[in-house]
Amino acid sequence: MSHEDVPREIKDEMEQLYEDVEGLRDEYVLLDKIGEGTFSSVYKAEDIKGKVCQRYSSHFWTPGSRYVALKKIYVTSSPQRIYNELNLLYMLTGCTRVAPLCDATRVRDQVIAVLPYYPHEEFRNFYRDLPIKGIKMYLWEMLQALSFVHSKGIMHRDIKPTNFLYNPEIGRGVLVDFGLAEMQPDYDRNEVEEDSLASIRDWRSHEQFCPCIVRDTNKQNASSPMVTIQNGKVVHLNNVNGVDLSKGYPKNETRRIKRANRAGTRGFRAPEVLMKCGSQTTKIDIWSVGVILLSLLSRRFPLFQSMDDTDSLLELCTIFGWKKIRKCAALHGLGFEVSGLRHITENGFPNALKEFIYKLLDKECTVGTFPDYSVAFETYEYLSQELYDRRSIEPKLPGSSNAETTITTEGPQAYELKKYQEEIWSDHYWCFQVLEQCLEFDPQKRSSASELLQSAFFNELNEADIYTDVETTDEDQMSEEDQAVDDDLLLIPG
């Protein structure tokens, strides 16, 4: 493959990098610039000696590939930030679904990190066409990655399609960009619980504290006001300062503005992030997984398009209804009032997510924007059956009553199709369950990555027991056609 067409500016830039980082030339050949962010630029490069590729061969999707991604971290980034990211990457080496830090170098303030190069497909090129089992594989890979990351106590904080590189041809995905990731602090709820009501009052003024962590699962602890919050009976707390602030706000606000880590991408932020919960956990990543799954099932991307956190919450309101948001707010010690807004109802869609997805697909099915070969029809038919035709449990072939249909209702072909549909239907059933588990508002009730991996949705993968070994040699599993495809041409279909 030739990189001669690389424009002048990029060539200059790469030349500059060679000069800035002496010794770089001996190890890597810069080929092209492949990405740019706030804190870094990424170049595709070749590992001359091949030592990185050899050492981390299990991570490389294409056997024998010598391509690596060189991440040039901008000199204006603080060493703390750089160290945080590199150290997390280093800690996470050992899972083939997380991009490992293969090599790094520093010359004065210039830091370069070397990661494997992954020939992936862009999400927006396959989200409309990925079949349900493809969605399963995508999710499996993503949850495996997260399960590993979370097991190390790390929150990724920015789970979204662009940070999960997936190659549908080989069914492999890798989690990248830990620039926002952080260790989940140890929220010691026992310490808080031992204290009396009075000191919870004091705890409230800690930014790291959120009442959501001191909820008691057994309701015996009725003296704790937190249980009151959990039950939704929260009004008595409004009066703490002798002023009722549930219907208005002080004109002259003297209270501090609560800050919380809200890093991440709007549209993928969990409700607790939007509500500035001070005790965020790895569950925030699971919510983001749910948003991606919602995108895949409804064949819409992006699914949320909010300008800010407020809009994000209102978007959730339109789907789930304000009652659910209010209940969630109460978990975090917040009150929530919506009044006079058209289209925002108390309960949102009657069947919440399923109904929402159905309505989205229905719109496209009515206007005719899916191609005739679309896999979205499967989900659509499944939902119309489940939501509106509950009498039959068995999958029904649409049009099977229609004499004109090309599919005969008898014979081995029909049997195969029926079998196929049953399989797809059951996949859908479990997939929607996973979706609901991901998009659970209460972070404590939201399933963890490892719990989700135990879902019946992933039965066939759990039984196959593949890819679960962290350092398995994946080259063996590459199918023949994958090997035939050149590294750079891998993604062209056919």
Added chain:
Amino acid sequence: MTTRSPLKETDANLRQPRLHLNNEDESSAATNKKRALERLETQQQQQRKKPKAERARSIEGAVQVGKSTALKNIEQKVTPSELLEWQNNWKKIMRRESRIYFDTTDESDCSKFIKNRMDKRRDLLKKGFLSLGAQITQFFDSSVTIVITRRSVENISALSDSDILSRAKKNYMKIWGYEKATRFLKNLDVDLDFLEKSKTTSLPEPTLSNLLQNEKLYGPADRDPRTRRDDIHYFKFAHVYMYDLWQTWAPIIVLEWKPPDLADPKKIPYPVLKMGTFGRCPFIGDGACDETSYKRVVKRCNRDKANKKYALRLRLLYQHHAEPSIDSQELMIIPHTCLDSEQCYENWQKTLAAETDNNEAAEAGSKCIWKEPVPATALSLRKPLVSGAANVLTRQETEDFPDDLCNSKKQSRVTQELKASGVHQSNDVATSFGNGLGPTKASVTNRNIKNLSRLVVDRKLGTKAPTAVNTNKITPATTTTTSTVEVHGTGSHEASPVVPDNNTAEKEAEEDSRQKKRKTETATPAPVARRDNAKNSGYCENCRVKYDQLEQHIVSDKHQSFAQNDLNFEMIDSLIDKLKFQF
């Protein structure tokens, strides 16, 4: 005790016994109405100790009582009417002008157990006072009228001048111990036992009936916590409000719209489900794009044809197993009953064929070329997004927005990378992002323009978190294939893909279009110029300065002294050493 506490906690203070007392001593009651509580108190005190000689102020300031009169009244009893009057007086005072401050200082030799118990009592007292409508302040200031302390109130003069209690005394505030406060509440018929038991539901919800009842009980008093106050803005119109129930923090969301703002159903200022089609964000909808129009149907049909091979390959790969594999070439397709793009196209063909008098349209249709005149509305949308004053980018998202589907770009599997590029051809921010499905053609321009137009309108709420994320006014374009731009957000993080992202051109087949793209980039000088202004400015986290020119900044003495100092990079170096060691 220097300050006398006239109200002792005894059964005699309760209503029924008092009635009894009254019957016994009816004659003296009338003349000594106002001293009722004094007498009540002293009656009980007598049994234990002698009345206090010193007495600067009377019971709770309701009436000024001299030393001598108090002594004279010792034997007198309290009548119900006197008590009622006293109660009414105090209830009024509580509602109208009492500001109560709870002293936070403990006795020095206070065990944790006792502290906890006192804390519980304090909370109970707070509830009691709140139920009377008194105001409890978090901070001590000169407006406080009553200070309630758990310390001994006997030796206030011995405390330092800066102590809350001595300051309170100097300002003639009442200083009550917990004992006294409890007695006081009991005499005002506040059922503390009940409050304690029903901790969790101590205050009723402010429903209308509650409010009415309160009004009946207290009258329309200013200090009722639920009545309107001048210093509070109450929502009048449609609003969204998310606030801290404990009032520790400022509200998280405060939004209110005047009716005119919501009058136009097409311009609702909050997210509304528009559903939309063709993979678009349901909150954006199709906007000006009519997917049923002939033009769009043809485009979609072509796009779907181009994409079919890939889509069917995915179907085959994932037909029977989650692990991609192709067992057979036989495709399982469940027949559907929906309208699809091919049917749409055929329907149009039929319609056009029927219109025999419109030869041109029929011809255009058969060639899949759209020849209808461009509607005026579509033309008006075809201008790049203008970054006006309202377009303030305050937070950089790590998400890269795909293009609008409605712009005229041709997409095929091969030229996929182009999808990330191009000018938004809508001046509506909300509709200017797409999902990559849009057909792509030569109107592709610099991806920077897209980034520049990715402006986020900040509502400028007073409640915005002052995080670094929000400090950037305009954060410049961040992704470009051509420039040496370095872009700097302070607290946010832009995607820094490890592997080819949107602008990767890994396929040789793409090279052509890529060249084209780069050419077009240079052919659009206006946005490039704008980008140049922004591209070199940013924030250096190490020097903690904003700079206008990156090149100038990084050679500056300050930055260089940082860069040259290995100590600053010790952590990173040790990590790199660990990595090098493995080879």
